[in-house]
Amino acid sequence: MTGAGSVNTGSAAGPRAAGEPYPRLRPQSLMLTYLGNYVLGRDIAVFSGSFITTFARLGVGEHAVRSTLSRMVGRGLLMRHRSGRRMHFGLTPRSEEILRDGEDRVWRHGVLNDDWDGTWTVLAFSMPESWQRVRHDLRARLTWAGFGSLGNGTWIAPSRVDVRPIVAGLGLNGHLKVFAGAAEQPTDVAGMLREAFDLDGLADGYRAFLGRWDRPDPLPGAPDDLARHLWLTTEWLQLVRADPRLPVQHLPADWPAIRAQRVVRELRDRYAPPARRLADEAIEFIRLR
Incomplete structure (x- = not known):
């Protein structure tokens, strides 16, 4: 200091x-x-x-x-x-x-x-390895928006999230899949949060x-x-x-x-x-x- x-x-x-x-x-x-x-x-x-x-x-x-x-x-x-x-x-x-x-x-x-209300947003992305800058920007935006990573390009957020403004300008059309809904049994929700x-x-x-x-x-x-x-x-x-x-x-x-x-x-x-x-x-x- x-x-x-x-x-x-x-x-x-x-x-x-x-x-x-x-x-x-x-x-x-x-x-x-x-x-x-x-x-x-x-x-x-x-x-x-x-x-x-x-x-x-x-x-x-x-x-x-x-x-x-x-x-x-x-x-x-x-x-x-x-x-x-x-x-x-x-x-x-x-x-x-x-x-x-x-x-x-x-x-x-x-x-x-x-x-x-029990709703999760699940986002999965896949992009070429050469898109490192885009990948970095996307991860930063998702973290800021309250998403956490489950690995292998899969991210979750504990609410319904409109991802369109989050990914705007990144040119990711065709590289994202987004779903929203409740977790079903036998999902260990507490364990998923820790992961x-x-x-x-x-x-x-x-x-x-x-x-x-x-x-x-x-x-x-x-x-x-x-x-x-x-x-x-x-x-x-x-x-x-x-x-x-x-x-x-x-x-x-x-x-x-x-x-x-x-x-x-x-x-x-x-x-x-x-x-x-x-x-x-x-x-x-x-x-x-």
Whole structure:
């Protein structure tokens, strides 16, 4: 873990206190959380100095912030807007879509699939070995959409999923087969879940989250509630993105996501109002319309 002046865009950021656990989060992940909470829906472009001031709270130095902003421009996630001698950064349609999807996953849907109707989506694909890039892109998209691999090009998701937007643009017509329905006997559903999804890894992630946040005074070394709010929601979003929302009835009774979801919502209610005030005090922007 490096200090405030020496973190680069590939490094994790977090508070440093003796014996204190902290989230290791990439500056771009933190940036997306900041944009989703304090820029999305406002039709503004934020002064680069405001990012630098705010991210100093998180142990992210000026060079790392500027590098992250530049990379996000290059990836179509931010757009530059010059006002006099100052550079501002605003959202793009692509980043707005990503941020709204993250908001839906975190706060509207949650991680607990407690109303599952028993439907599975099964996708099988076959493509030439030379299509390695397409294969990689498809696997990444399927994982993001909540699918798990059973091997040999067969993937499952515990819900009815419209795969058309997932595979759009990959040129896979004729290379995919998709089915939806219930699992029939003698399928071992619990065993199938363990085969397709890393349940141990998911549970470890939630337990680490609880170890950090399920306490009366989380992250006492943090400078303020804006920093806590950004760390909390960024870490939670990463857990949610890795979680395929598996049916609760097929998970262990002590599944840690149940407690973790309760904790994150309680802490969000605690941190959000003071974090908003601090963010508003630190932000300088121009209106785009």
